[in-house]
Amino acid sequence: MDLKLFNTMGRELQTFKPVQPNKVGIYACGPTVYNNAHVGNLRTFIMVDILRRVMELAGYEVKLVMNITDVGHLSSDADDGEDKMEASAREKKMTVWDIAEYYTKAFFDDTSSLNIIKPSVTCKATDHIDSMINLVKRLEEKGFTYEAGGNVYFDISKFPDYGKLAKLNLDDLQAGSRIVVDKYKKNPHDFVLWFTQSKYENHAMLWDSPWGKGYPGWHIECSAMSMEYLGDTFDIHCGGIDLIPVHHTNEIAQSEAATGVKWVNYWVHGEFLVTPKGKMSKSTGDFMTIKGLIEQGFDPLDYRYFCLTGHYSSQLQFSLDAMESAQNARKSLMQKIQTMREKTGGFPQGFNGDLSAHYNSFVENAMNNLNMPRCLGDMWNLIRDDSISDEEKLYTIKKMDAVFGLSLDKEPVKLDLDGEIQKLVDDRTTARKNKDWARADEIRDKLLDMGIVLEDTPQGVRWKKK
């Protein structure tokens, strides 16, 4: 079956054709590690994770490369503002290097709590400065650059297709409508490849280069590292939708100018997580983190489930109500699975015969531009279908979960009831046998206060944490 993806380049649904048979190379723009990621950032990484899992479902061997932006990026324009990482470091009295490491770890803690599979290659920008310098040199040799005011700029007038991805119409853009244009630029859309001039003093991250001591421009790391690990032309580049007009546009220009060949075949962009006030962002203070969700009583996987209920290419409305709805749905899902595995003795190792139409529909929907909301619907329809045995359901669910990544086969946490609680449960069972309902209900209420919920099933009493 063909896998179809919406390619931002061309803005249409296209059948995926790999550069190399049965293999797929994916580059994902990773985090800038100067702060905790918020759940909006994380939505994009869940999307990338779904993409790689669907690729695996389709039988491809996946090589996923993700960068860690640990070189400080400016908080505003080139001639203004300070390094985000330095600002953060000063606040926390740590060196920039410490803080990068700290937030890199925090990022991977978040992603692993969301069941996001680690990329095949994770590359730090600061480990690849030489590659970036070499790339800038190549651009310089080919005449795509100029030096001004101490910095090396990319000259977009030398690259005819500039802005194609974003469908930019350079004449109509109000350059500088919100910021002051760098006076050294020949064209407002030219961008810096290498900085030696920085407005702020004592920049902590500096490297020697042919143009002087300095640091790389914002976009060069992704071009340098993606080509280093995936080759001059690779299959898929993904990231958030906000990266289209500037970051990815500039990456394409510098990459293709350097190699002279097409750089990326498919561009996949994830839409924003939004709140009633607009997009979730750190700068407005209107954001939520994984830690925050946990404090609100959610499991990170509730958030993953929530993300799967919306299509990656559409904005998704974040709210605590929506989170609660996802939490309830996931709880109920786990409960149904638990009931089935208790009845059948667990997930079967294999299954003889063809799987139901629900599974076929699931695969079709996954292959159709990663339509997870539909896939989730397929799973619910499967669970509800009386004509299918519990064994087949469990087997199918496990296969589906390879894409969902919801740990649906996870054993529920067995509570170690301490002696006192166990005694209460036993007392209640005795009371019920003697039809002493008042006593039984009294014990049930007491346990509820202790956070233990009881369920009476034909197989006996079952308990779980509230």
Added chain:
RNA sequence: GGCGCCGUACCCAAGUGGUAAGGGAGAGGUCUGCAAAACCUUUAUGCACCGGUUCGAAUCCGGUCGGCGCCUCCA
């Protein structure tokens, strides 16, 4: 000013020409000593509004209203 997206039930959300997936919440019921859980049933003659194209439109076209994003680093 330019580019782009969106408006589907109480809430979240699929569906982009063939007669409205799924989940949550609510309601009714079965079961149960009662609860809980589970299971069943139920909730949009209509998809912002007004026109048009079509045998047929939530889906295509034009317009109106409303919301949002980008043009600055941003997932």
